[in-house]
Amino acid sequence: xxxxPEAAWFTFTRWPDQYLTFFGxxxxxxxxxxxxxxxxxxxxxxxxxxxxxLDGFRCDYxxxxxxxxxxxxxxxxxxxxxxxxxxxxxxxTPALQRSYQGRMDGCLDFMLLQALRxxxxxxxxxAPAFDAFLQRHLAFFAGDFALPSFLDNHDMNRFLWxxxxxxxxxxxxxxxxxxxxxxxxxxxxxxxxLAQQRDVRYADGSGxxxxxxxxxxxxxxxxxxLLDFYRRLVWLRRSxxxxxxxxxxxxxANDAGLYIYQCSDATRTATVALNRSNGERxxxxxxxxxxxxxxxxxxxxxxxxxxxxxxxxGGAVIAQGAW
Numbered sequence: 016x017x018x019x020p021e022a023a024w025f026t027f028t029r030w031p032d033q034y035l036t037f038f039g040x041x042x043x044x045x046x047x048x049x050x051x052x053x054x055x056x057x058x059x060x061x062x063x064x065x066x067x068x069l070d071g072f073r074c075d076y077x078x079x080x081x082x083x084x085x086x087x088x089x090x091x092x093x094x095x096x097x098x099x100x101x102x103x104x105x106x107x108t109p110a111l112q113r114s115y116q117g118r119m120d121g122c123l124d125f126m127l128l129q130a131l132r133x134x135x136x137x138x139x140x141x142a143p144a145f146d147a148f149l150q151r152h153l154a155f156f157a158g159d160f161a162l163p164s165f166l167d168n169h170d171m172n173r174f175l176w177x178x179x180x181x182x183x184x185x186x187x188x189x190x191x192x193x194x195x196x197x198x199x200x201x202x203x204x205x206x207x208x209l210a211q212q213r214d215v216r217y218a219d220g221s222g223x224x225x226x227x228x229x230x231x232x233x234x235x236x237x238x239x240x241l242l243d244f245y246r247r248l249v250w251l252r253r254s255x256x257x258x259x260x261x262x263x264x265x266x267x268a269n270d271a272g273l274y275i276y277q278c279s280d281a282t283r284t285a286t287v288a289l290n291r292s293n294g295e296r297x298x299x300x301x302x303x304x305x306x307x308x309x310x311x312x313x314x315x316x317x318x319x320x321x322x323x324x325x326x327x328x329g330g331a332v333i334a335q336g337a338w
Contacts, residue, residue, distance in 0.1 A: 024053040037076060048080035057084075058091045065096045077103030077119070078111065085118035102163060109155050121161025124197065126152060128165055135188035135291060136177045142291065146268040146276075153196060158260075164192050165200040170224045173202070175210040182208065183328035186244055186312035187289055190330040193248045194278065194287045196260040204231050206245040208238030247310055251332065258283050273298070284335040285309065290325040298323040304336040 016022065017030070024046050026035040037043035046053050061072065072092075077085070085103075092099050100120045105112050112122040130148045133140035140148075156162060166174040166188055178184040185205070192199045203209070215226045252259070261280035268274050272292030278285050290296045300306055300321040308318045308331060315326035323331060 020052050023047065023050045037079070045079060048084035054084055054087060058088055061088065061092055062095045065092060065099055069099075071100035071120075072102070073123075074101060074103045074119075077115070077122070078105045078107055082114065082118060085115060089118050100161075102161065109152070113156055113160070116157060116160045121163060121197075123200075124162040124164050127162065127195075131164070131166060131188055131192065132174070132177065135184055135191070136174060138291070141270050142268040142272055142274040143270065146265050146274060149195075150265075153263075162197040163200050164195060164197055165202060166192060167202050167205060167227070169202070169228050170215075171227060172215050173210050173227050174205060175208065176214070176227070180210060181328070182238065182241055183313060184291075186241070187291060187328050187330045189245065189248060190287065190310070190312050190332065191274075191289055193252050194259050194285075194332065196263075199252065201245065204229075207232050207236075207242050244312065251310055255283060255285070258285060267298075271296070283338055286333040286335060287330070288323055288325060288333065289330040290328065293327045295327060296325045298325065300333065301335075307334040307338070308332075309334045 025044055026047060028034060035045040037045060046057070048054055048057070065071075080088075085101075089101060092101065103115060103119045103122045105115065105122045106125050109126060115122060127149075130140060130145060130152075134142070134145040166185070174185055174188065175182070189199075209229065209232050211226045211229055213223070213226045215224050216222055258278050258280050261278055264277045264279075266275040266277055266286065271294075272290060273296055274289045274291065275298065276287055278287070286300060288298050300323060302321055306318060306321060308316070310332040311329070312331070313326045313329040315324075316329050316331050317324040318331070318333065323333065325331060
């Protein structure tokens, strides 16, 4: 009905059954977010969810609606619930992501995702290049704009599939992820060893993201050792919430795969040592004060005084001084 107010919510290419959609999916129309009626409907729906107890929103394809829409959305949702959060999936350049500052609380960090997989999984990025990326990337965004990190998600091959089930590489990447400034995300099942049976990209070139969306593992199917490691990572993150957002110093990043950095706040200092190589490595820590092994990704990791021994694809978090 051309006279219906809702007709203006859609962009028709041929009346009445062809309109702009999300990737050609008919039941995913691209709503004209600047239409007053459509905008009011979507914002009122969001407020209704907040009043029912929802904490906030993770918005898919967040660069679809206009910036004006997100400005109105933020004002209305914050008025309804001041502590609500809005995170956007904006699979675009950092410059475009940064344009949502003040309109959203943050964007999912796809650039970091690529770098983490290149360094830890594909080994197509060296430690110096990874460190240079992190320094540029973190400096580009203001401190109050959240960039939640992740190693895999529902639209790509799982990390464990990429590394052919090598949980050492997963633990190493997760240790880095959990000691970066922004909130870490765990895709369901990664913490218990869930992988997949086939690649998301078939030989004929067609995409099948369902391959990375297999049912959750339960009971004896779960990798309990991996789950325990993730629990310790969560404990470390929660017990030292400000440390990983404090001052960061790169101590070593070499072409042999060693990457070592230090984080310090007003009361604590920690050193993170990551060995992304298939050889054993020893690291001499700074002298002075005491050193304590807080967390290791592999049992063969050892600390003797100021000398740290890392097994292949092993990592460690070392506490320095009083904790």
